[in-house]
Amino acid sequence: MKVILQGLTKKFPSRNKKSKEEVVAVSDFSFEIPDGKLIGLLGPSGCGKSTMLNLICGLEKPTSGRILFGDDDVTDLPPEVRGVGLVFQNYALYPHLTVLQNILFPLQNLKGDKKMTKAEMLEKAEEVAKLVQISELMERKPSEMSGGQQQRVAIARALVKMPKILLLDEPLSNLDARLRLQTREELRRIQRETGITTVFVTHDQEEAMSISDMIVVMKKGVLNQLGKPQEVYDDPVNLFVAKFLGTPPINVFRGEVRGERLFIGGEDVLAVPGVGDRPVYAGIRPEGFILNDNGAFTCRLTAVEVMGRDTSVVSTHPSCEGVNIRSIISAENLVDASKEEVRFDLKPNKVFIFDTDTEERIRFGVNGRMGEDA
Amino acid sequence: MDRNDYEKIEKAAARRKRATRTVTYILLTVWALMVLFPFYWMVLSSIKSYSSYNSEYIPKFIAEYPTLQNYVDAFTTVPLGRYFTNTIVFTLVTTAVMLVVTVLAAFAFARLEFRGKNVVFAIFLSLMMIPNELVIITNFQTITKLGMRNTFAGLILPSVTSVFYIYLLKENFEQIPEELYKAAKVDGTSDLKYLLKVMIPICRPTLITVTILKVIECWNSYVWPRLITDDQAYFLVSNGIQEIRENGFGRENIPAMMAAVVVISVPLIVLFLIFRKKIMAGVSRGGTKG
Amino acid sequence: MKKSNFKAWLYLLPAVLFLGFFMVYPLADVLVYSFEEGYNSASQTFMGVGTYNYRYVLHDPYFLQAVKNTFILVIITVPVSTGLALLISLGLNSIKKLKELYQTVYFLPYVTNTLAVGLVFMILFKKTAYTDGMVNLLINLFGGKSVDFIDGPYWAKMFVLCFYTVWVVLPFKILILTSALASVKQDYYNAAKIDGTSKWRMFTRITLPMISPMLFYLIITGFIGAFKAYSDAVALFGTNLNAAKMNTIVGYVYDMLYGDSGGYPSYASAAALILFAIVFTITVVNLMISKKQVHY
Secondary structure (H helix, E strand, O other): OOEEEEEEEEEEEOOOOOOOOEEEEEEEEEEEEOOOOEEEEEOOOOOOHHHHHHHHHOOOOOOEEEEEEOOEEOOOOOHHHHOEEEEOOOOOOOOOOOHHHHHHHHHHOOOHHHOOOHHHHHHHHHHHHHHOOOHHHOOOOHHHOOHHHHHHHHHHHHHOOOOOEEEEEOOOOOOOHHHHHHHHHHHHHHHHHHOOEEEEEEOOHHHHHHHOOEEEEEEOOEEEEEEOHHHHHHOOOEHHHHHHOOOOOOEEEEEEEEOOEEEEOOEEEEEOOOOOOEEEEEEEOHHHEEEOOOOOEEEEEEEEEEEOOEEEEEEEOOOEOOOOEEEEEEOOOOOOOOOOEEEEEEOHHHEEEEEOOOOEEEOOOOOOOOOOOO | OOHHHHHHHHHHHHHHHHHHHHHHHHHHHHHHHHHHHHHHHHHHHHOOOHHHHHHOOOOOOOOOOOOOHHHHHHHHOOOHHHHHHHHHHHHHHHHHHHHHHHHHHHHHHHHOOOOOHHHHHHHHHHHOOOOHHHHHHHHHHHHHHOOOOOOHHHHHHHHOOOHHHHHHHHHHHHOOOHHHHHHHHHOOOOHHHHHHHHHHHHOHHHHHHHHHHHHHHHHHOOHHHHHHOOOHHHOOHHHHHHHHHHHOOOOOOHHHHHHHHHHHHHHHHHHHHHOHHHHHHHHHHHOOOO | OHHHHHHHHHHHHHHHHHHHHHHHHHHHHHHHHHHEEOOEOOOOEOOEEOOHHHHHHHHOHHHHHHHHHHHHHHHHHHHHHHHHHHHHHHHHHHOOOOHHHHHHHHHHHHHOOHHHHHHHHHHHHOOOOOOOOHHHHHHHHOOOOOOOOOOOOHHHHHHHHHHHHHHHHHHHHHHHHHHHHHOOOHHHHHHHHHOOOOHHHHHHHHHHHHHHHHHHHHHHHHHHHHHOOOHHHHHHHOOOHHHHOOOOHHHHHHHHHOOOOOOOHHHHHHHHHHHHHHHHHHHHHHHHHHHHHOOO
């Protein structure tokens, strides 16, 4: 089932009683989630992701805007009739019930023609337990299971009603690193097998990029960018999105465009056709550096970290916004760590420039439609 | 200092430690005896016959000819059985109704959103400071006017709410993660079903604490029953024992009186010995006396 | 929004009704009663409004006796019981063997019926034609003379009342202080030991400050509880406390309300409000002192 959000806005009364100001958690949010896709809703903590999720599942009512599931407007419907499944960060399993009882709980609430017999419920529960591979844990209590197992139970409980939409709130962040990798593959598999349209919220960009069909990057309640993970990474619309995606993160410099050339710290480092003279932020992805003794861009070398496949060159530059510049180059290039300076050439498609006030992207010849900023 | 000096110091320290511990144990035992002695004395006196009790100018510490006659007297000469059943009915009904009332209110405060919630809760909290002595006067008048003297309704109704227990339960309910409530909402669970199926089972330890405390309070309550009942048919054990003391067995029959005291004390002591840990934990969380 | 409002109030309804009827309304009513002069229970009429009830109560020798008794009881039992409880708790915390047994025994008075066990105390202290009673025999053993603690001189009766009160209130205090003492982290003591701190200094500089919040809690609740003393006195001396000169303020309130001398809710209300004023003042003073003293 596809989900359409139209101009969705949610305001909360301010916690601080003195100021009457309202807190805008979600602001004029519009997008369409195609049927059967896995969508990663991505943003730093406090950006309104969880509110978004609560709006979609109906735990909160939007201040304005509409929510459509397929062709049905569900904006005013309570959660239980929307047909959504929700998995919480801390799993929210009922601690006094066994795994089986936890999974059965949603089914026991069904009323009217959806009502099931005991046998039907058990069959359903077995089926979904098999899907998430917890069939042998059915009699345990949540406290007797590992985090990963609890996570599966939570997913099973959300899936057992055969929801039209599955919503996951930071589903992996309570797991340790190894389990997280494994579980995200697992999530991907379950989503593929069931074909349920799934939205999952995370602040971990790597997690979002690795399994999502599409990612939505949010900042302070506003949709910043929406697209396939690689597209968003390769073509961020603003400095925030560029900074938010990628590990190690993008390196940001203060620079200036003069005569369609980008200058950083007085050095002419790259041609930027079609951009007028102005101060800019220049973002350079770690993989955008090419080691070259005669390169145009000079940095002060701090350290060289060889990590098998890649070499990470750590350096500094007075114009850099961050403390260090991290560049990743192939390990075949030997770097003399005793040198004080290191020089690079830049890959034009890995360099993005942004307006210093609005932080919006300024596109230039190579990596964008020319002159869009004008 | 050579090795011998060290040994001497060590030995002296050990001796001092042993002495301190011995004194501690002696003092603790003395107080334990002080606590236990009245209990021992009441059991002892209750199995002495009327004549042997009164013939001992210097009371003996054992009963030479133990008898259960006093227990028979306690149940036949005075309506002790009646007092007993009254107290059981009073305790069970009061506790049950109180649990329903306080759980519902605590749930509303802990989970539901409504206008004026904070104000109402603040009023509830401020009621916690009102001593019972202040409101008991009007309640006495009210119950009298309503013609509910010497009825169970009159005995029970004024003590079925406790602001303190509402507060205790609310705090406990709020510790249940909000996600559980949200999860239940998404599954279409009604508030009442959530309360019954999720909150109450999870908060069972606190509910047991509250129940135990209320049972103790009911079993020992004296003042209100005394004001509201003058018909022996509605006396609770506390009033009963006072009645026995004052008009009792026709004569100063102390062994029979002690038998009644034993009978009244035993249920709570048994309850205590069974739920010792729970009761002590519960009292330290929410009880006051004295 | 409206619907959820309505539902929430439905859950609250029983509690609100009961509290309104048996607490809020009586609170207003007791004030009214206390200022209605010459209120007649039977005809429910009164003659005027004023402070006559208060003046009557404050001049009533029975009330003054009750106030005196209550104050003596408070001044003796609160420090004695708190100090004794602290001593016993320190002892309990320093031992390992039999600790639970002692704790269980010490807690027993909490779960007993005050009225019932009071009778046992009465026969232990009472001097009758048949026997001088256990306590007097003990006194004789040490060469003292028998005293009738129940029907005898004032100081003897007061002693029994205080003794029984302490016996009754100790379990709660021991329980609270034992857990407070146990929650003081061993690290502090270890650190102090390394510095060569003496035991007494450890007690005054570490233990006392650390348990001071609980200690003050006990003192405050102890004051409130002792001011409300009543059933202990009834258990020892019977319901006619005025005759025994052993009445307490609460006892006076109830006697004014009901019983042989009863039927005067106005006097009872005035006395109850005076009691409330006393307790309130002392609690506020206590809280002010504890704010200065409690270390965190």
